[in-house]
Amino acid sequence: MRLFAAAAGLALALVATAAVAEDGDAAKGEKVFARCKACHTIEKGGPNKVGPNLHGLFGRHTAAVEGFKYSDALKGANFEWTPDKLDQWLTKPQAFLPGNKMAFPGVPNAQDRADLIAYLHKASEG
Numbered sequence: 001m002r003l004f005a006a007a008a009g010l011a012l013a014l015v016a017t018a019a020v021a022e023d024g025d026a027a028k029g030e031k032v033f034a035r036c037k038a039c040h041t042i043e044k045g046g047p048n049k050v051g052p053n054l055h056g057l058f059g060r061h062t063a064a065v066e067g068f069k070y071s072d073a074l075k076g077a078n079f080e081w082t083p084d085k086l087d088q089w090l091t092k093p094q095a096f097l098p099g100n101k102m103a104f105p106g107v108p109n110a111q112d113r114a115d116l117i118a119y120l121h122k123a124s125e126g
Contacts, residue, residue, distance in 0.1 A: 023114045023118070024111075024113075024114035024115040024116070024117055024118030024119070025114075025115045025118060026115070026118040026119045026121070026122040026123075027119075028112075028115040028119075029112075029114075029115035029116040029117065029118045029119025029120070029122075030119045030123075031115075032107065032112050032113075032115055032116040032119065033116060033119055033120070033123075035104075035107070036051075036054075036104075036116075038050070039051040039102075039104070040052070040053065040054050041053045041054070041055075042054045042055055042120065042123045042124065043055060043123070044056075048065060048067055048068045051068075051102065052065035052068040052070075053065060053068075054120060054123075054124065055123070055124050056124055057081050057086070057120060057124055058081055058082065058083070058086075058120075058121060058124060059080055059081065059082075060080060060081050061079075061080050061081075062074050062075075062077040062078070062079055062080075062081070063075045063077070070101075071099060071100045071101040072099065073097050073098065073099030073100045073101075074097065074100055074101075077097060083117050083121075086117055086120070087113050087114075087117060090106060090107045090113045090116065090117075091106050091107065091108070091113065092105070092106040092108075093105075093106060
């Protein structure tokens, strides 16, 4: 039963991701991602840097990238990354999850966040 619930949750997250991706412009989001490149990679099999590799982010449980040393705040968080959660995180990471190690202040512009989420969705496929 738990496996079914997890699969159903992942399916809903993927549908929601596709909907958010439609609201954003992936090409513009790639430009927004330039702010993230110092700390993150997105390509499949890419290395962890100061932050974890983001490939396959959507539907992934928090603190799940092998070999990355997460903060206690992220280790203790109990959710999967959805477009909504990512939007909240990207708005202001420290306000969303106090105690996390991400020093990035956030992306205050809602359209920039939608564009970034669209890019992350597109870049994470395959």
